[in-house]
Amino acid sequence: MSLLEVEGLEAGYGPVTVVRDVSFSVEEGQVVTILGANGAGKTTTLRALSGVARARGHIAFDGTDLVGRSPEWIVRHGLAHVPEGRGNFASLTVEENLRLGAYVRKDGERVRDDMQRCFGYFPRLEERRAQTAGSLSGGEQQMLAVARGLMLRPRLMLLDEPSHGLSPLFTREVFKILRNVAEEGTTLLIVEQNANLVLDFADHAYVLETGRMVLDGSAEQIGADEGVRRSYLGMV
Amino acid sequence: MERFVQLVIDGVAIGSIYGALALALVLIFRSTGIVNFAQGEMAMFSTFIAWGLVQGGAPLGLALLGAFALSFLGGMAIERVLIRPVEGADQLTILIVTLGLFILINSAAGWIWGFENRSFPRALPDGSADVVGIRVAYESLGIVAVLLAVSGLLFLLFQRTKLGLGMRAAAANPASSRLVGINVGRTLMIGWGLAALLGALAGVLVAPQLFLDVNLMGGVLVYSFAAATLGGFDSPKGAIIGGWIIGVAETLAGDYIGFIGSDLTILVPLVIIFVVLLVRPNGLFGSPEVVRA
Numbered sequence: 001m002s003l004l005e006v007e008g009l010e011a012g013y014g015p016v017t018v019v020r021d022v023s024f025s026v027e028e029g030q031v032v033t034i035l036g037a038n039g040a041g042k043t044t045t046l047r048a049l050s051g052v053a054r055a056r057g058h059i060a061f062d063g064t065d066l067v068g069r070s071p072e073w074i075v076r077h078g079l080a081h082v083p084e085g086r087g088n089f090a091s092l093t094v095e096e097n098l099r100l101g102a103y104v105r106k107d108g109e110r111v112r113d114d115m116q117r118c119f120g121y122f123p124r125l126e127e128r129r130a131q132t133a134g135s136l137s138g139g140e141q142q143m144l145a146v147a148r149g150l151m152l153r154p155r156l157m158l159l160d161e162p163s164h165g166l167s168p169l170f171t172r173e174v175f176k177i178l179r180n181v182a183e184e185g186t187t188l189l190i191v192e193q194n195a196n197l198v199l200d201f202a203d204h205a206y207v208l209e210t211g212r213m214v215l216d217g218s219a220e221q222i223g224a225d226e227g228v229r230r231s232y233l234g235m236v
Numbered sequence: 237m238e239r240f241v242q243l244v245i246d247g248v249a250i251g252s253i254y255g256a257l258a259l260a261l262v263l264i265f266r267s268t269g270i271v272n273f274a275q276g277e278m279a280m281f282s283t284f285i286a287w288g289l290v291q292g293g294a295p296l297g298l299a300l301l302g303a304f305a306l307s308f309l310g311g312m313a314i315e316r317v318l319i320r321p322v323e324g325a326d327q328l329t330i331l332i333v334t335l336g337l338f339i340l341i342n343s344a345a346g347w348i349w350g351f352e353n354r355s356f357p358r359a360l361p362d363g364s365a366d367v368v369g370i371r372v373a374y375e376s377l378g379i380v381a382v383l384l385a386v387s388g389l390l391f392l393l394f395q396r397t398k399l400g401l402g403m404r405a406a407a408a409n410p411a412s413s414r415l416v417g418i419n420v421g422r423t424l425m426i427g428w429g430l431a432a433l434l435g436a437l438a439g440v441l442v443a444p445q446l447f448l449d450v451n452l453m454g455g456v457l458v459y460s461f462a463a464a465t466l467g468g469f470d471s472p473k474g475a476i477i478g479g480w481i482i483g484v485a486e487t488l489a490g491d492y493i494g495f496i497g498s499d500l501t502i503l504v505p506l507v508i509i510f511v512v513l514l515v516r517p518n519g520l521f522g523s524p525e526v527v528r529a
Binding site: 050052071072075076081083087088089090091092096099100101103104148152 | 398401402404405408409411412413414415416417418419
């Protein structure tokens with residue numbers, strides 16, 4: 001059984017439906033990416049998974065249906081969502097942001113260990129642990145957002161455009177750490193416009209177009225696909 | 237000189253009451269962006285509950301505790317029933333709802349308890365101490381001590397507990413708070429409950445000095461608005477220090493500026509609000525939030 005199995009997902013906000021009949025799955029321990037242009041419905045799909053967008057259909061996470069569950073319930077069951085725009089708490093300190101990532105956890109001892117683990121990944125955050133999140137640079141803020149997600153010790157982590165607004169240098173650093181995280185066994189579902197980067201280390205890829213899944217395959221297959229190369233990889 | 241020091245002490249005492257109500261305003265503004273015009277009336281209602289319990293034969297201490305508990309629950313209920321449906325609506329809608337709440341509570345109190353003046357029992361000891369020739373009322377000292385203790389407890393709640401961290405997070409970024417598993421609706425309810433409790437405290441502290449009637453908090457609310465504006469509407473520290481400054485300014489102006497006397501002291505907060513908005517709209521300790529791109 002897959003860790004996440006989505007079938008016939010319809011999602012949107014209020015009266016507006018953004019994605020229709022989307023199906024995909026994520027195996028435990030894999031890195032899966034959803035590619036697609038602006039407005040294809042990538043963010044809405046993630047938001048449906050974490051319970052903040054209206055959803056219909058089936059979302060089975062570790063065998064439990066998530067449709068209709070509150071975001072709090074979903075987080076408590078091990079699904080972390082690092083949203084578009086990072087979602088940091090600007091007026092709170094770096095350390096408080098990290099503690100918030102573990103808000104629903106009851107094992108205080110191990111939360112402290114995990115904070116050290118995050119500082120191991122991102123030494124810059126340790127240097128700035130008492131600073132407010134709003135005072136960090138864009139790259140550091142993205143690191144903080146990823147670290148906040150890790151603080152849940154999630155079984156599945158959703159990442160929405162982790163490279164957004166970052167310099168190539170920072171982007172490489174963030175992805176290097178994501179690779180580590182994945183190798184240590186956290187399952188990742190990444191939405192990205194920067195397809196080159198993510199196909200490089202994903203296991204499986206889906207392509208979303210105007211609210212529908214149009215392609216899926218191994219990251220290698222998708223990376224080699226003529227149409228994908230033309231539309232998303234900027235190669236002719 | 238002695239007169240001056242006495243006036244300052246009286247000012248700090250009355251300013252502590254403004255500060256408590258200003259703190260209630262700040263608590264709600266920080267978490268929801270709502271300026272709660274009904275805060276004073278909620279406090280008046282709470283004070284009447286305490287008075288009613290005393291009339292019913294309860295000892296004063298128990299009556300106060302009962303009123304605080306009921307205020308906390310009432311504040312939560314108001315958030316859940318009246319404010320939740322308009323959260324996220326435009327400022328004007330919310331303004332009208334809180335003004336409606338003002339009128340509703342005022343009328344309800346009149347309907348239940350009538351419109352006559354009542355005298356409210358003193359919870360703090362009467363009398364005064366003589367400190368190097370300056371007469372300091374025990375009540376003044378008590379009020380300041382109560383405010384400091386309450387702000388200390390609030391500080392511990394917000395800075396040292398998980399619930400407090402969640403409440404600050406929900407105020408800073410509600411969308412992201414839901415994604416880390418904070419029940420934002422619940423933190424907002426608790427925020428309103430705490431604000432109502434602070435208002436109740438201000439009410440029972442000020443009531444013995446005035447008469448208890450349905451307009452008990454009308455004047456106090458204006459001074460508290462001045463305190464919150466001066467201190468910065470998003471700063472708890474600012475609310476308290478702002479309250480003290482307003483209180484001292486009021487007593488000094490009433491005594492030293494001839495034409496103000498005791499009838500025109502209401503001018504003091506209004507002038508202060510006006511000048512602060514003109515010169516320093518974020519107040520002394522308020523902060524426009526800064527985020528680097």
